[in-house]
Amino acid sequence: MKRGLIITGGTPPSKELLEREIEAADGIICADHGFDALGAIPEKLLLVVGDFDSAVRTQEIQRPEIPAEILSPMKDETDTEMALLRMLEYKPEEIRILGGTGSRIDHSLATIFSLEAYVDGETRILLVDDSNRLEILGEGRYTFSKDGYTYISLLPLTDSAIVSTEGMKYEISALSLMRKRTRGVSNEILDNTGTITIHKGHVVVVQSSD
Amino acid sequence: MKRGLIITGGTPPSKELLEREIEAADGIICADHGFDALGAIPEKLLLVVGDFDSAVRTQEIQRPEIPAEILSPMKDETDTEMALLRMLEYKPEEIRILGGTGSRIDHSLATIFSLEAYVDGETRILLVDDSNRLEILGEGRYTFSKDGYTYISLLPLTDSAIVSTEGMKYEISALSLMRKRTRGVSNEILDNTGTITIHKGHVVVVQSSD
Numbered sequence: 001m002k003r004g005l006i007i008t009g010g011t012p013p014s015k016e017l018l019e020r021e022i023e024a025a026d027g028i029i030c031a032d033h034g035f036d037a038l039g040a041i042p043e044k045l046l047l048v049v050g051d052f053d054s055a056v057r058t059q060e061i062q063r064p065e066i067p068a069e070i071l072s073p074m075k076d077e078t079d080t081e082m083a084l085l086r087m088l089e090y091k092p093e094e095i096r097i098l099g100g101t102g103s104r105i106d107h108s109l110a111t112i113f114s115l116e117a118y119v120d121g122e123t124r125i126l127l128v129d130d131s132n133r134l135e136i137l138g139e140g141r142y143t144f145s146k147d148g149y150t151y152i153s154l155l156p157l158t159d160s161a162i163v164s165t166e167g168m169k170y171e172i173s174a175l176s177l178m179r180k181r182t183r184g185v186s187n188e189i190l191d192n193t194g195t196i197t198i199h200k201g202h203v204v205v206v207q208s209s210d
Numbered sequence: 211m212k213r214g215l216i217i218t219g220g221t222p223p224s225k226e227l228l229e230r231e232i233e234a235a236d237g238i239i240c241a242d243h244g245f246d247a248l249g250a251i252p253e254k255l256l257l258v259v260g261d262f263d264s265a266v267r268t269q270e271i272q273r274p275e276i277p278a279e280i281l282s283p284m285k286d287e288t289d290t291e292m293a294l295l296r297m298l299e300y301k302p303e304e305i306r307i308l309g310g311t312g313s314r315i316d317h318s319l320a321t322i323f324s325l326e327a328y329v330d331g332e333t334r335i336l337l338v339d340d341s342n343r344l345e346i347l348g349e350g351r352y353t354f355s356k357d358g359y360t361y362i363s364l365l366p367l368t369d370s371a372i373v374s375t376e377g378m379k380y381e382i383s384a385l386s387l388m389r390k391r392t393r394g395v396s397n398e399i400l401d402n403t404g405t406i407t408i409h410k411g412h413v414v415v416v417q418s419s420d
Binding site: 076077078081101103104105106107108109110112113114115116117129130131132134151153155157158159179180181182183185186204206208210 | 286287288291311313314315316317318319320322323324325326327337339340341342344361363365367368369389390391392393395396414416418420
């Protein structure tokens with residue numbers, strides 16, 4: 001599988017973003033409330049996973065044509081993490097997560113932090129909403145396309161990280177960034193692509209519109 | 211000074227929250243766009259700080275009765291950090307930050323991560339919005355009031371943290387939590403108060419409504 005799509009709870013994506021991501025996906029897994037964002041049931045739907053202790057569409061999950069996995073509410077993993085684990089079984093090149101951030105800051109942070117568990121895996125995992133595209137990256141050299149986003153920010157998730165950039169408005173060369181400092185916010189890709197080299201540490205890379 | 215209030219950019223607070231926090235504050239500093247949230251100029255306003263390269267009320271900042279500090283847009287600190295540094299000069303017991311989170315995930319993360327720089331200081335610093343109250347805490351024992359919030363979540367900001375709780379729905383005792391795992395989300399204070407003991411590490415504590 002090339003691209004997997006996970007739709008999870010939080011602020012629902014716009015109709016445009018949802019349709020674009022469903023179109024581009026090879027397989028879809030919904031985590032609990034993420035299922036509520038779907039209007040029709042796409043043929044690409046692989047699984048709906050969650051404890052459904054609060055989902056408004058619990059009844060609908062019972063329909064035989066919907067592949068569902070009901071989890072214990074006492075499990076250690078969040079619904080989003082379970083959806084990720086199931087999607088990784090298909091070994092996609094890339095997974096996009098829609099939702100996962102919203103009014104509850106604890107949920108947003110937990111979703112973002114949990115992506116660090118997959119930083120050294122084969123699959124790139126992106127958290128996408130209508131204003132942002134977020135990824136956590138470990139050591140390596142990565143190319144980013146502008147893709148209509150204005151800003152690109154580099155935020156160390158480990159205590160510190162050593163990072164270089166090429167093709168950015170504010171270039172850095174093997175600069176040590178600290179998590180508690182915020183020097184890497186609001187850089188810009190000058191032309192169509194820029195590269196980020198992470199020499200040490202884990203970095204949250206966020207591309208955002210204004 | 212007992213309580214300092216910083217009003218910064220991002221999603222503007224509701225009128226109710228803004229008025230409540232202004233009423234309870236002993237002094238107020240606005241960071242750039244945070245100034246736009248104010249209707250009238252409160253007597254408690256100590257300073258407006260920012261580069262104002264984009265503020266819609268740049269003209270108003272020039273008025274002589276408004277104490278303002280114009281920063282270089284190329285500075286290393288964000289406007290919110292500069293507001294924090296200026297507020298700390300008054301040595302308040304507690305600082306509340308309104309705003310600082312919003313549609314741009316990089317800004318939200320940068321605001322939260324930057325609070326870690328003050329984790330061992332004398333002043334407790336809380337990030338407050340209409341659904342959440344967030345604090346970063348280092349080693350020590352802390353009492354939390356329910357204060358109408360439903361959930362309390364513990365998220366390690368350091369790679370790991372060792373934490374105990376008392377008076378919570380899911381009690382933990384010297385449990386090692388990892389940032390990339392999300393086991394500490396959606397705990398609940400059972401009665402009016404609960405305590406959190408951090409034996410090691412830095413922890414983001416978020417109280418949130420549903």
